[in-house]
Amino acid sequence: MIDDKKRxxxxxxxxxxGVKKREEKPKLIRPPYNEDKLLFEKFCPTxxxxxxxxxxxxxxxxxDNTKIPYLLFTKSGCTFCKECASVCPHDVLxxxxxxxxxxxxHIDLGECMAWNSTICNSCADVCDExxxxxxxxxxxxxxxxKCTGCGFCYGVCPSNAILFxxxxxxxxx
Numbered sequence: 001m002i003d004d005k006k007r008x009x010x011x012x013x014x015x016x017x018g019v020k021k022r023e024e025k026p027k028l029i030r031p032p033y034n035e036d037k038l039l040f041e042k043f044c045p046t047x048x049x050x051x052x053x054x055x056x057x058x059x060x061x062x063x064d065n066t067k068i069p070y071l072l073f074t075k076s077g078c079t080f081c082k083e084c085a086s087v088c089p090h091d092v093l094x095x096x097x098x099x100x101x102x103x104x105x106h107i108d109l110g111e112c113m114a115w116n117s118t119i120c121n122s123c124a125d126v127c128d129e130x131x132x133x134x135x136x137x138x139x140x141x142x143x144x145x146k147c148t149g150c151g152f153c154y155g156v157c158p159s160n161a162i163l164f165x166x167x168x169x170x171x172x173x
Contacts, residue, residue, distance in 0.1 A: 028070045029103045029149075029166055031061060032078065033085040033093040043090035044068045051087035060151070071101065073164070077126070077152030101149030104167045105142050111161035114138045123153035123162055 045067045058076040085093035113120040124132040131146035
């Protein structure tokens with residue numbers, strides 16, 4: 001686990017360099033355990049209790065304006081615990097489905113502290129899959145063949161250099 005004092009120090013340091021705050025506009029990446037995104041649109045708006053939101057141990061599932069769940073990585077990342085799938089009353093989320101999140105993560109080199117000669121490895125510290133590799137001391141890159149899309153690297157980046165986008169073609173390896 002990353003030391004909170006270390007993260008605070010990096011965040012303070014990044015503010016000295018004029019790093020902009022991350023937009024809080026949600027990026028609509030759907031939870032894992034779904035192979036048919038149309039099921040979200042068909043069943044989720046009718047779900048009364050939103051059990052997937054309440055079951056998430058990391059508290060990263062939010063609802064968009066149509067009551068469809070999405071992942072919000074600013075707080076934490078997905079542990080693939082399957083709790084959201086186990087409580088889904090309409091089988092939109094199915095425990096037997098792929099555990100990959102359909103997102104591609106990358107590093108904005110202009111914003112990344114490490115790419116700008118400041119020692120920082122916050123993204124690598126939280127990556128259980130070891131998908132963040134450094135080319136030397138100052139050049140991290142995300143190896144997408146190892147990345148599960150869990151999102152843990154996104155929220156811990158002190159300079160908001162981790163970005164992601166939806167990838168509809170991502171399949172479990």
